[in-house]
Amino acid sequence: MKKTLRIATRKSPLALWQAEFVKAQLEAAHPGLEITLLPMSTQGDKILDVPLAKIGGKGLFTKELEERMMAGDADIAVHSLKDVPMSLPEGFELGAILERHAPTDAFVSNLYAQFDDLPQGAVLGTSSLRRKAQLMAVRPDLDVRDLRGNVGTRLGKLDAGEYDAIVLATSGLQRLGLDERIRHEIAPEICLPAVTQGTLGIEYFAKDHATLDLIKVLNHPASHIRAVAERAMNHRLEGGCQVPIGVFAELDATEQNITIRGLVGRLDGSEILRAHIQGRASDAKLLGTQLAEQLLAQGAKAILDEVYASGLTKG
Incomplete structure (x- = not known):
């Protein structure tokens, strides 16, 4: 078995936490294994003055990490699975999908205790078109503005008074020890999560069986099944991680x-198509695809085509 392992990771505080978390899990599973981190910036980290959906594209947060692996500098990459094409x-x-952490979105505000308390015309910050569409469907009066940067940057903008409230991933705040900033978790009935939100994935070279032998111990079967289902729906819809799709x-x-x-959903929340499906967990991929077919039958393609026609990118 291999004695060393090199992890390519983004160098934002949250990405580093995730890589360190995986490192600790692997070291516990394989005593004596030496693991090093290779932090780097991706395109998604560098371009902060343009909404994510405008620059989109496949591998916005993963391409550079994969290039590092292809160059032979790293063995695996740790990702927030929702960022993976x-x-x-x-x-x-x-090679492994870890146990899912909190999948919900978190309401964060210094002024209001919960989303329902926001006054008419309040300024709400989010980087996610999925959140924007769903929250505007409930509160079309809100002034929803784009919010980019890492978690600390976004909280700083809130604290500076640029927003009345912001919405972030619950799991990200919890991983960074910022639980106290969460005023409340928004129920999935109000804001359905992004594909595999709260889940970490480990990417590797398919032919590198020695590395797979090391990382597969971290695969969490139940979370893996859920991820397969959610990614199958998104794949059939040809959706990326930046479009208004929830699952x-x-x-x-x-x-x-x-x-x-x-x-x-439409970007302004004026129309939200919903569907659900039940079945055997062993049919997760098929069910996810069938759920997408239900949404397409309701007119999802026309909505998504309109989204892409507005200048947003697939992938």
């Missing part, structure tokens, strides 16, 4: 049955 470059695979898969207590909820 539905189709990986040839030769790459996901949430849940297993029952036996972990033998799965329920998947999905939606596609």
